[in-house]
Amino acid sequence: MEIILPLFLLISISFNYMGHRNLVSADDTLxxxxxxxxxxxxxxxxxxxxxxxSQSADKVGIATIVITCISNKAVTLESNMTVLALSVHDKDLKLVLQDCQKELSNAKTNLTTAMDRLKSKDYDQTNYLLNHALQKEFDCKKNVGDLQYTLPTTVLNDMTIYEELSEAAMRIIDRFL
Structure with missing residues (x-):
């Protein structure tokens, strides 16, 4: 009897551990x-x-997480534009950077609305809002480039990630349709 209880506990723990491991593997696959x-x-x-x-997310949950990452990047970029606008002396560039800050703030609002639309299964509207938020970032990059100003590498890297994640989210959501 003394051996049976520890053996039972060991077997229970082993099955529990293996089951959890398979669950994580399935989530990684998804x-x-x-x-x-x-x-x-x-x-x-x-x-x-x-x-x-992510460990318990379904397809919609994964799309929601990606939109959250995009939204976080929008906040970072908005903050970066504010700091850059304060540090430059060229009036035209300052105005463009301030406009970028406002547009990225609007993009954040679009992304919040996109998450609401995703939860209500309005996938076309979700992608429309994601695309609109992405366009605001593209416009910012173009307007800054038109003034021959090179953004800091860290800001450019954040912009690239913003673009990559936006494209990924739209492709994920396209497969829901």
Whole structure:
């Protein structure tokens, strides 16, 4: 009798551990499958895996996490534009950077609305809002470039990730239709 109880506990723990491991593996597979069609799947996978919700996320949950990452990048970029606008002396550039800050703030609002539309299964509107938020970032980059100003590398890297994740989210959501 003394041996049976510890043996039972050991077997129970072993099955529990193996079951959990398979669950995580299945979640990793779903994440990779959803992110696979993105131009840069690594950015999508890294974003999703960085969120604790990913371990229990379905397809819509994964799309929600990616939109959250995009939204976080929009906040970072908005802050960067504010700091840059304060540091430049050229009036035209200052105005463009301030406009970028406002547009990225609007993009954040679009992304919040996109998440609401995603939850209500309005996938066309979700992608429309994602595309609109992405266009605001493209316009900012173009307007700054038109003034022959080179943004700092860290800001350009954040913009690239913003673009990659936006494209990934739209492709993930396209497959819901």
């Amino acid at each position: 994440i990779k499958t959803q992110c696979h069609n993105a131009e840069v799947p690594e950015a999508c996978i890294q974003c999703v895996k960085s969120d604790p919700r």
